[in-house]
Amino acid sequence: MESMNHGLGVDIAFLLLATLAVVTGWRVFRTDSMVRASFFLLVSFIAVGVIMILLAAEYLGVAMFFMMAVEMTVMALFMVMFMMNPAGLNPMNMVHQERIAIGAGVAGFLILGAMALLAIFPDQPVPAGLEPVRSLGNEMLGDSMLIFESAGLVLLTTMIGVVVLSSHRGRYGAAAEGSMPPGLEPGGDPAGKPEEDEEGEGGHHHHHH
Amino acid sequence: MTLTTLLLLAAALIGIGIYGALSQQSFVMLMMGLELILNGVMLAAVAFWAFSGAGAPEGQLLTIIVMAVMAIEMAMGFALVVAVFRGKQADMTESLTGLKH
Numbered sequence: 441m442e443s444m445n446h447g448l449g450v451d452i453a454f455l456l457l458a459t460l461a462v463v464t465g466w467r468v469f470r471t472d473s474m475v476r477a478s479f480f481l482l483v484s485f486i487a488v489g490v491i492m493i494l495l496a497a498e499y500l501g502v503a504m505f506f507m508m509a510v511e512m513t514v515m516a517l518f519m520v521m522f523m524m525n526p527a528g529l530n531p532m533n534m535v536h537q538e539r540i541a542i543g544a545g546v547a548g549f550l551i552l553g554a555m556a557l558l559a560i561f562p563d564q565p566v567p568a569g570l571e572p573v574r575s576l577g578n579e580m581l582g583d584s585m586l587i588f589e590s591a592g593l594v595l596l597t598t599m600i601g602v603v604v605l606s607s608h609r610g611r612y613g614a615a616a617e618g619s620m621p622p623g624l625e626p627g628g629d630p631a632g633k634p635e636e637d638e639e640g641e642g643g644h645h646h647h648h649h
Numbered sequence: 650m651t652l653t654t655l656l657l658l659a660a661a662l663i664g665i666g667i668y669g670a671l672s673q674q675s676f677v678m679l680m681m682g683l684e685l686i687l688n689g690v691m692l693a694a695v696a697f698w699a700f701s702g703a704g705a706p707e708g709q710l711l712t713i714i715v716m717a718v719m720a721i722e723m724a725m726g727f728a729l730v731v732a733v734f735r736g737k738q739a740d741m742t743e744s745l746t747g748l749k750h
Contacts, residue, residue: 468678491695615736
């Protein structure tokens with residue numbers, strides 16, 4: 441069906457990588473350890489990155505390795521910071537509306553899979569003489585420079601937004617004001633004391649007659 | 650490795666991602682579902698570029714833009730996790746009841 445010719449080795453590698461990507465992607469939501477989940481996701485991304493390299497998109501594949509290695513490390517750190525059970529010492533499965541979620545996931549796969557199998561896409565493989573990295577570079581700093589630069593500007597905006605959102609000083613006063621830990625069971629008493637403000641709230645009230 | 654098998658793999662990754670994004674209670678796990686969806690999208694974009702796009706560079710550029718979207722999603726997601734944790738001392742979606750009727 442495709443005119444791009446490649447050896448049997450590429451097909452075997454693709455099959456193994458595809459299996460790895462799907463299995464590790466699935467294990468992300470089936471492991472007790474949150475840190476392990478983020479590394480499973482990393483493996484899934486790296487498998488897809490290698491497939492991209494097999495498809496001659498070397499730059500994108502390698503960019504994927506670097507980006508995802510850093511992202512997933514950050515993700516693992518956040519897991520340790522926020523989760524009650526980052527190491528997976530206890531069995532855990534924290535899900536809600538699972539049946540709807542399974543249905544939506546299966547439906548998504550079936551619809552997209554049917555499109556992949558039934559739709560007729562043009563058969564126009566990458567021309568033999570094309571240098572993918574050079575052509576991408578020429579595009580990013582040529583015709584599509586405005587798009588590429590807008591992505592940079594949006595990233596800068598994101599950085600500002602992130603600092604505002606995660607600041608100790610919230611929009612309506614201290615971000616942690618009135619913060620209570622959740623109950624041990626739904627609707628139960630808070631599982632500890634409310635967090636004390638290190639400045640002491642009392643001092644503020646006296647100044648605001 | 651044909652366009653069809655690549656798109657089927659992308660569809661599987663997107664399907665698993667949809668399941669994760671809808672089912673997980675922890676915000677960070679929910680973000681992992683979103684990441685998996687974008688993983689499938691990037692793979693599909695590269696597959697189309699390689700088999701159907703005649704090597705048009707915009708196909709690769711689209712993947713770069715999806716990578717930027719992914720970075721933005723991660724950064725904003727983590728900032729929101731921090732903000733929610735400050736207010737509720739938990740990173741569970743169930744702790745956000747402020748807009749419930």
